[in-house]
Amino acid sequence: MEKIKLKPCPFCGKHVEIYTVGNILTKSRSAVIKCKYCNVTCEVAAIKFTTDWCRAKVIEKWNFRCVEVKLKDENERLKDLLEEVLLIYGNGFANLKQRYLVIRIKAIIEERK
Numbered sequence: 001m002e003k004i005k006l007k008p009c010p011f012c013g014k015h016v017e018i019y020t021v022g023n024i025l026t027k028s029r030s031a032v033i034k035c036k037y038c039n040v041t042c043e044v045a046a047i048k049f050t051t052d053w054c055r056a057k058v059i060e061k062w063n064f065r066c067v068e069v070k071l072k073d074e075n076e077r078l079k080d081l082l083e084e085v086l087l088i089y090g091n092g093f094a095n096l097k098q099r100y101l102v103i104r105i106k107a108i109i110e111e112r113k
């Protein structure tokens with residue numbers, strides 16, 4: 001199986017731990033990723049699949065969530081920045097090009113709401 005690198009915690013940036021619960025003899029199995037600094041966890045459990053399967057799935061889920069959190073944060077910062085630009089220049093743009101820019105910024109902010 002290809003080894004996929006586990007991303008650090010999206011909230012604090014620290015290294016996270018992964019562990020599995022159960023084995024081939026237990027009724028259910030799971031894999032958990034946990035950040036011991038902010039207690040964020042991510043879990044995948046299964047009845048029909050092995051702990052290796054759970055492990056691969058939880059890494060996939062965790063890494064996807066990390067990207068989502070990062071994008072959401074980036075989005076928020078861009079939205080704040082655009083709103084700031086509008087506050088400063090919203091009424092002061094004189095030429096057509098600048099007014100067009102304001103309209104485009106307003107449209108982006110609307111889309112992101």
Ligand SMILES: [Zn+2]
Pocket residue numbers: 009010011012013014035036037038039040
């Ligand atoms: Zn953390």
